[in-house]
Amino acid sequence: NLTSITIPASVTSIGEGAFFNLSKLSSVTFEEDSQLVSIGDYAFYQASILTSINIPASVTSIGYFAFSRASRLTLVTFAPGSKLASIDQYAFIYTENLTSITIPGSVESIGANAFEYSGLTLVSIPRDNKLGLTKGTREVGGVTVNVIYTDGLISVTEADFKVIAEESNYDDTTGIVTVTVKNNGRKESTGYNNKDWSVVYQVTPVTIPSQVVD
Numbered sequence: 001n002l003t004s005i006t007i008p009a010s011v012t013s014i015g016e017g018a019f020f021n022l023s024k025l026s027s028v029t030f031e032e033d034s035q036l037v038s039i040g041d042y043a044f045y046q047a048s049i050l051t052s053i054n055i056p057a058s059v060t061s062i063g064y065f066a067f068s069r070a071s072r073l074t075l076v077t078f079a080p081g082s083k084l085a086s087i088d089q090y091a092f093i094y095t096e097n098l099t100s101i102t103i104p105g106s107v108e109s110i111g112a113n114a115f116e117y118s119g120l121t122l123v124s125i126p127r128d129n130k131l132g133l134t135k136g137t138r139e140v141g142g143v144t145v146n147v148i149y150t151d152g153l154i155s156v157t158e159a160d161f162k163v164i165a166e167e168s169n170y171d172d173t174t175g176i177v178t179v180t181v182k183n184n185g186r187k188e189s190t191g192y193n194n195k196d197w198s199v200v201y202q203v204t205p206v207t208i209p210s211q212v213v214d
Contacts, residue, residue: 009033017042030056039066057081064088070095078104087114102150105129114141124150
């Protein structure tokens with residue numbers, strides 16, 4: 001009947017089958033500064049109502065069938081600075097609601113069929129990763145996914161895109177001001193659907209008394 005658990009920071013390993021078949025387990029929390037190194041085989045097997053888990057940075061391995069049949073699992077995150085090196089075979093098999101995951105760049109191996117029969121369609125990973133994964137359609141842990149880089153966005157300077165007001169129009173009947181703006185920077189922009197950007201503001205008309213003067 002266990003529904004939630006907080007794992008002390010001093011715990012270094014979650015043993016084989018530690019929380020096996022806890023079908024009412026809905027929350028797993030790790031204390032701050034966790035020293036956890038490994039999540040063992042079948043550790044959370046069939047935790048069928050668990051929806052999310054944040055794995056501590058100290059964890060280096062996730063075992064065989066560790067989260068298998070956690071059928072409502074939708075979010076798996078890894079703490080910043082993750083040292084994760086391996087995800088064993090079948091670790092997330094039958095996690096039908098897990099559609100995306102960000103894999104730390106430290107991961108060196110993902111076992112055969114680790115994500116088989118999951119809902120996984122998107123994997124994000126640093127460009128500099130130890131798996132040698134490149135972006136595009138790839139096979140990861142037994143499923144075909146789209147791989148993207150977590151560091152794929154390139155910053156631009158303010159001068160690259162400089163939006164200026166091109167024209168404006170005020171309809172005194174509706175009280176709507178339409179402002180058309182254009183990009184006047186170094187980078188080319190065609191706006192939305194190859195049209196200039198338009199920003200629409202709703203303005204409430206105000207009647208100024210005739211006795212008010214400059």
